[in-house]
Amino acid sequence: MPAFKLIVGLGNPGSKYEETRHNAGFFLLDEIARRFDASFTAEKKFQGDVARAFIGAHDVRLLKPTTFMNLSGESVQALASFYRIEPGQILVAHDELDLPPGTVRLKKGGGHGGHNGLRDIIKHIGKEFWRVRLGIGHPGSASQVVSFVLKRAPRSEADLLTGSIDEVLAEFPAVVSGDMEKAMQRLHRKPEKAKPKKPDADAKAAEPGGDGQSKS
16 A cells, blocks of 8 residues: 555644543654654644654654644645645544553544544545554443543553554554555554443443544
């Protein structure tokens, strides 16, 4: 597959949210920028913070939308259109309720799974982009999801998330070059841990629709 030209990290802007579970995508982007000596600059026309990283032989844009979560697609579409980047050349990093902390999975396409950031990106550019799903675990009750993702994780969980980000970055040369099969073989060999009890379908359907800052 073609090499990636745009890597997006999802989160909410501002100090109130910077260490919350919902900002896992921002955490990964910040670490990419640090390791590859890239600096973010606020770009009003793209409604986000943008950096340019040279990863091996690849020239890659990094984007952290500053629109709040449920308008992330506006930022992604603006930058992708400007640089003529196709959906299949975009990798989106986000928090994932359906994976336990410390687990990471790569995936292309599919639905939004209730994630407001993914929902809006799909609305703007379709489904055919890749995702880095960074596990944060599930609180076990639909009514707790919003407060769960908008809180800091305890140190033990935060360390597991940091470890999963390190695992992704260890495979980053293969990821960025488009060798996703190789990256998935290595990242997916770590088994998922036991998941907490999830709400039933009726309870999940009753989850709040999101206020622009939440995953539901």
